[in-house]
Amino acid sequence: MKFLDIGEVSARSGIKPSALRYYEEVGLITSVFRHGLRRQFPPEVLLQLTLISMGKMAGFSLEEISGMFGRTGGPDLPRATLHEKADEIDRQIRQLSALRDTLRHVAECPAPSHMECPTFRRLVEVAGKRASAGKAARKGKGG
Secondary structure: OOOHHHHHHHOOOOOOOHHHHHHHHHHHHHOOHHHHOEEEEOOHHHHHHHHHHHHHOOOOOHHHHHHOEEEOOEOOOOOOOHHHHHHHHHHHHHHHHHHHHHHHHHHHOOOOOOHHHHHHHHHHHHHHHHHHHHHHHHHHOOO
């Protein structure tokens, strides 16, 4: 098996060596030995780093991500938690889509004042309802 040194892992993953050392310190990844002063990692570390990056992008904390790896470092993903996070991302997508539509309309609206534009007022009203519904849903979940 060919091992990857920390510089190669950094170059291939796009993650700084300092972050790799931190991930190792908190137990997210594990080097297998050192060649001189350089940590050596098994090739599977690249998959682990991809999963860590995806978890961070999805809004999971490093502690939560750490709990998603089994004893061998392979994924042990809690399906219910992933469904909840996917639902949360769906809500964010709807809110961001409404915001995008409002911004585009504001940028292109020919009305002399946006407050006189019925489409603008409707978009703002819809966005406000979605924001309120999102807050109520998060509050109901303890957030």
